[in-house]
Structures are given as C-alpha cells and as structure tokens.
Amino acid sequence: MEIKNFLVLVILLSVLGVSVSHPKGLDLNYYKHRCPDAEAIVRRVTVQYVSHQPSLAASLLRMHFHDCFVRGCDGSILLKYPYNETERDAAPNLSVRGYEVVDAVKSALERKCPGVVSCADVLSLVARDAVIVINGPWWPVPLGRRDGRISRKSEVNLPSPFSGIAALKQNFFDKGLNTKDLVVLSGAHTIGISHCAVIKDGIYNFTGKGDSDTSINPRYARALKKRCKPTDSMTVVEMDPRSVKRFDSHYFNIVAQRKGLFKSDRTLLDDPETKSYIYTQVATAGSSFNKDFADSMVKLGFVEILTGDQGEIRKKCAFVN
Known part of the structure; x- marks a missing residue:
C-alpha cells in the first residue's frame, strides 16, 4: 500500500468517529501535545519496511501478541539484557522477527521527541499499522503505556500450538x-x-x-x-x-x-x-x-499495562535506561 493511500485510509477511519473505551491512563490523544507527529512517524517507518517485505506484518503482529501475554503489553519482549535470559530468548520467541522495525521507529521518534514515546506504545502502533499495509483492518490504539524493566525467559508461558x-x-x-x-x-x-x-x-x-x-x-x-x-x-x-x-x-x-x-x-x-x-x-x-x-486487538492492547509512574520510557527498546 502506498503511503499516500495509507494516510487517506487512516483519515477516513478517523472521520467515521470510531470510539473505544479504555483504562485509566490511556488516551487516543496521549501524545497530542508532547509529540504531535508520533503516530505519523510510526506509520511512515512501518510502511517503509512492510511495503517492501509484507511478511513482516505477521511477524510484528505476533511480536505484539507474545509481548502482551507475558507481563502484559509493556515491551518486555524487546529487551536484550540480561543476555540469553530475556523473553526473546525463550523457545517460542526464537522465531520472532521484526525487531529492526521497532528499533527504527523508536530511533525516529527519539530524534523528534526524546524520551516521550514508550516502546510499548511503539509496538502496539507498529502491529496495527503493519496489518493495514496488507489491507487488514484498522483499530484505535489508545496510548500512554509505560515500558517494563523486567524480562525473564522463565516467565514465557504462551498459548501453545499443541494445546487443546x-x-x-x-x-x-x-x-x-x-x-x-x-x-x-x-x-x-x-x-x-x-x-x-x-x-x-x-x-x-x-x-x-x-x-x-x-x-x-x-x-x-x-x-x-x-x-x-x-x-x-x-x-x-x-x-x-x-x-x-x-x-x-x-x-x-x-x-x-x-x-x-x-x-x-x-x-x-x-x-x-x-x-x-x-x-x-x-x-x-x-x-x-x-x-x-x-x-x-483493542482488548489485547489493554492486558496488564503499566501507566502513570509505573515502569519507564526507554531510550532504546532493547535496554532499560
């Protein structure tokens, strides 16, 4: 999907007045004053990657799902430290890919609005925007999640492909x-x-x-x-x-x-x-x-979130501050 057409679609969906109830601390306009271009930046970088490699849409959606099912939607799957002991090192996550997209989005946001947009919010938005690139549905993403500081390989207990x-x-x-x-x-x-x-x-x-x-x-x-x-x-x-x-x-x-x-x-x-x-x-x-x-997907994005003074806003998604 071309970026121009993508933007037109998002504007039309916004005009339709899609509404969503959300937990305390999250807001569709959370970055309106602190980083007004945040969603546009996420969208631009995500489209650049996924339009050239459409299979990334499935990978990024899966990454978001795996993140939310372990310690909630706090970006903990993105952490690398301590090495070989984080969520991304657990067997079900070894085939997860697309981290470079999240990192590129975060870097672009840090250049524009340092220390403002959480990696947890980035991942939530990237998953949504990646699906739109391959003509999937749009959904509202209330923002304001904070990043977790803990990521443990031992805590990864995801729904299994072998489960009844x-x-x-x-x-x-x-x-x-x-x-x-x-x-x-x-x-x-x-x-x-x-x-x-x-x-x-x-x-x-x-x-x-x-x-x-x-x-x-x-x-x-x-x-x-x-x-x-x-x-x-x-x-x-x-x-x-x-x-x-x-x-x-x-x-x-x-x-x-x-x-x-x-x-x-x-x-x-x-x-x-x-x-x-x-x-x-x-x-x-x-x-x-x-x-x-x-x-x-809106409900998934609310799972065990951190808000307010909880967690932090990471400068780099792979490492705690």
Whole structure:
C-alpha cells in the first residue's frame, strides 16, 4: 500500500468517529501535545519496511501478541539484557522477527521527541499499522503505556500450538480475554507461517505409533507429508496457503475443512462457541471478521499495562535506561 493511500485510509477511519473505551491512563490523544507527529512517524517507518517485505506484518503482529501475554503489553519482549535470559530468548520467541522495525521507529521518534514515546506504545502502533499495509483492518490504539524493566525467559508461558481448547481458553481467560477473542485472534493465522519442526509429530507420530492426528483432514495430512519429510525441520509451511499474503477470513474456511496447521487451530472445532463463529464466518464470507478482529486487538492492547509512574520510557527498546 502506498503511503499516500495509507494516510487517506487512516483519515477516513478517523472521520467515521470510531470510539473505544479504555483504562485509566490511556488516551487516543496521549501524545497530542508532547509529540504531535508520533503516530505519523510510526506509520511512515512501518510502511517503509512492510511495503517492501509484507511478511513482516505477521511477524510484528505476533511480536505484539507474545509481548502482551507475558507481563502484559509493556515491551518486555524487546529487551536484550540480561543476555540469553530475556523473553526473546525463550523457545517460542526464537522465531520472532521484526525487531529492526521497532528499533527504527523508536530511533525516529527519539530524534523528534526524546524520551516521550514508550516502546510499548511503539509496538502496539507498529502491529496495527503493519496489518493495514496488507489491507487488514484498522483499530484505535489508545496510548500512554509505560515500558517494563523486567524480562525473564522463565516467565514465557504462551498459548501453545499443541494445546487443546480447554487450555487455550484458560490462557485467554487469565489475560482477561474471552472465548470469542480466542477464535477471532486465531484468525491472524491467515497471514502466518511456521516450520516443519512444529508440525512433524502431528503428521508422523502423534501417539508415538507412527500415526497422524485424527483431527487433521487425511488429504491435508498427506499434502503436509509431501512438504515436510520426517527429518525436515526447517522448511516453511504456510498456515493459510491460499491467503498468506492477504489479511482476510479465509483461515476459517481452512479450519472448517479440518486443515488447520496446528492442533490449536483444529481444536477450535471442539467448542460450541468457537465452532459456531468459524461456520458463521464461512457462511458470510467473513462479514464481521474485520470488526471483530479490531475489537479483540483493542482488548489485547489493554492486558496488564503499566501507566502513570509505573515502569519507564526507554531510550532504546532493547535496554532499560
């Protein structure tokens, strides 16, 4: 998406008067006086990166999700110190990428408004703007988060691609998110990729007897075996093969056909509420998905935030002050 068209879209959405309630301490106009160009700077740098490498949209959205699920949306996933012991060093985060985008945005903001805009807010805005570049939905991002000073590898306990529906629902409930948020945010897998290492057991040795997970569509399991040989861990597999470059509702069509790449995708058919949502999106060509996704992303951005005198405003996102 060209920057000019992107700006026109944002202006139109603002004119529509989209409103959102938000916790004390956050405000849509938080930087209006202290750094009035903050959102424009974030947008410009994000568009520059994602327009040249669209796959970064999925990476940055994933980074934001992983950040918010550990110690809340405080930018703790961005920290590097102490080395090899921070959140980014935990196994589920080793494949997270896009840190250079956040760092570039932060550097641009520091040149314009030193010590004003938090890395937590930067990450929240970058995730939103990256999705817009690939024609995904816009959502309001109330601002005013503060940066955490603690990042521990040992605390990373993210929803697992190997989890069943009960564990996933509990993961989300623990963060103040509900069952609808679970199925809606799973829709982000429409632009995601993974590696054969994550799915091999599911297609080759699910119960330890050389079998496949019976929840996988048999034809899809055969296709995955052609893609991922038993000793292959690094080949990339698209979560939504027909729609990996477009943010849309096609993911739900895939899941309805039992072609979800992860167990966490396929298990969404095991709960009445999540199953109903999936089939509604299939039947209506995703008529409510963009709005629902926007609503759930707003809620995600409120998880366990730091405000007021809590935390700090980091000068560099990778290090505490």
